[in-house]
Amino acid sequence: MPWQEVTDPEEIAAADAQLGTSNALVMNRDERLKMQAAGLPMLSEVRDPYARITDPKRRDMARTQMLAAGQKTLAKGSESVAGAEQKLAELREFEGLAQEGTGGPSGYLQGILPSFMQTDRAQRLEQLSSGLARANRIPGEGTISDFDAKQFLKMTGGIDKSPATNRAFVQASRAAQKAAVDRQAFNEAFLQANGTTIGADTLWRQYSNANTLFNKQGEFVGDKRPSWGQYFATRGQQALRGEDPDLIAQVRAEQARRARKGNK
Numbered sequence: 001m002p003w004q005e006v007t008d009p010e011e012i013a014a015a016d017a018q019l020g021t022s023n024a025l026v027m028n029r030d031e032r033l034k035m036q037a038a039g040l041p042m043l044s045e046v047r048d049p050y051a052r053i054t055d056p057k058r059r060d061m062a063r064t065q066m067l068a069a070g071q072k073t074l075a076k077g078s079e080s081v082a083g084a085e086q087k088l089a090e091l092r093e094f095e096g097l098a099q100e101g102t103g104g105p106s107g108y109l110q111g112i113l114p115s116f117m118q119t120d121r122a123q124r125l126e127q128l129s130s131g132l133a134r135a136n137r138i139p140g141e142g143t144i145s146d147f148d149a150k151q152f153l154k155m156t157g158g159i160d161k162s163p164a165t166n167r168a169f170v171q172a173s174r175a176a177q178k179a180a181v182d183r184q185a186f187n188e189a190f191l192q193a194n195g196t197t198i199g200a201d202t203l204w205r206q207y208s209n210a211n212t213l214f215n216k217q218g219e220f221v222g223d224k225r226p227s228w229g230q231y232f233a234t235r236g237q238q239a240l241r242g243e244d245p246d247l248i249a250q251v252r253a254e255q256a257r258r259a260r261k262g263n264k
Helices: 011-021 029-035 056-098 104-112 122-136 148-152 163-194 200-208 230-238 245-263
Strands: none
Touching: 011 056, 029 230, 056 122, 056 230, 104 122, 104 230, 122 163, 148 163, 163 230, 200 230, 230 245
């Protein structure tokens, strides 16, 4: 979300009171990496907007403005969290209804019948499945990677689907909605650590692209992926040891590709 100027003195004061002084204004590279190694998403010095402001007074003014703007971003993000929690509740309902039995000849018949001829359970399963599938297919919104959103285009649940298919649908959908909740926690940590939300989208996209919910074969693997805190902590620890996190990631990806090829 682009930075917006905040002029309300009460909003600025509230942001200052809640967040306090940001050390990100004076940290060097190693200090940033140590904080990242502890699990915080830290901006590099070249991406830090404060680093380009040399005048202390202007930097303090920018800080209070960006903190207040960041609080507005968090407030808007809480709406996404509320929506995700609603979808998680719907997934629990879908899961409970699906456990009564889906698929097979009776499920197939219910699936092709007009809605007014379906049972109440079948109607509700189809209604929930449709809404949940739409919620999963939102590329470019910053919660899941575009690659993951494309995988959801091929995935749906329903009364006519097998129990295994519905279990996979619930599992993957739950991970997608949980990502929206995690994103809000990430933004809160990012603002606390960096004194701004500028750059948060880039770092979250880096995490979600490097740790997709599905593998290249379209199989759900999201329950095995590290949290954003673990991901950034690992990168920070590698950098402190003088290693290149990006190079390490490339090597591991190539090793995994060769292993898959060898298993065919």
